[in-house]
Amino acid sequence: MKRAINKCWRDSASLIVLARRNVDNLSSGNSVDTNYDILLQTRTLDTSFSNSVVFPGGVNEEADASERWLHLLSSFGYGQCDFETLHRTGSHITPIFADNPIKRHIALRITAIRETFEEIGLLICSTKHKASKSDKWANIVSDIDLKLWQKRVSDNPLELLNLCKEHNCYPDIWNLYYWSNWLSPAYLPKRFDTAFFIAAIEKKPTDIKASSEVVKVEWASPKEILERSLKGDVTLYPPQAYELNRFTYVKDIEELKIFAKERSSHGNELFYPVIKQAKDGIVSLLPGDHLYPSNVDLKSTTTFIEDKNLLDLRGSNSSLHRIETSHKKSFFITHNYKPKNHINMGNQVTPINMKTHVITN
Incomplete structure (x- = not known):
């Protein structure tokens, strides 16, 4: 595979957020459906992937790879050994992480967390020191001024670091699990090389606040959104349609979490149609x-x-x-x-x- 020296695409990250469904909300009581929902958003007409249902995410910025993030993470007890768990030595290196796997894993996770916060106000961060962290679910920090900080982070990506310092928290990157890598086809006017990550949260938040780039935010099971797509009620692009179909093969959120965590440090091939x-x-x-x-x-x-x-x-x-x-x-x-x-x-x-x-x- 000939990877371009001078790239004609932008690196990006997308976050697939999962949360357990209430038993009463399983689709028509159908036991073959998943017991979890996925957080989805519909983009506005003047954005990339306009008027389509996508996972939160966006373009990787230089600020996401700042060395200052390592200092912040270190202050909560994390060190080089913890960073090295993000990439399994000797495994196949996924193309988007190729230049420096560990550094890229950290930076693209921060991209996914930052963009998710910018777009829908969900801040996947933790206030817990490493020694007291259980890692059962991705952590959320919610007691903040969403409108203020969404604007500040949107105007300057490095403001996420200031948000973390002010609220004594850090991006919960170890509860984001790498899932897949998709590159947009060459015939598209805008191209993105995207790392998809998974994060499972224990409870659905009630204070999600969408940005001006987002028309609608909703929770739905993979099966439900695929069925709505077949009816023409929603628009999906290939990566979203593919991943939603893939999720239907794992019904239980606990099983999916275990699988995602285990495979996260393994590399895999680039999905390029x-x-x-x-x-x-x-x-x-x-x-x-x-x-x-x-x-x-x-x-x-x-x-x-x-x-x-x-x-x-x-x-x-x-x-x-x-x-x-x-x-x-x-x-x-x-x-x-x-x-x-x-x-x-x-x-x-x-x-x-x-x-x-x-x-x-």
């Missing part, structure tokens, strides 16, 4: 598919033309990891695909509805 134009539709190939190229140019806008139908491109009993789109219908397809250090979704042909911007030659 490679587009092929078939005679009757479009296929977006993902890593692990038998047609996925061994060497991908991440800056190329070429769409490969195939003189075959979508069914023919699947091959015979091959490894499939792709999204097929034809006649305004899309399907997420896996077959004989085993991900590296992640949830095995088995064999499926699942209908999905998502927003794409595919161009052809």
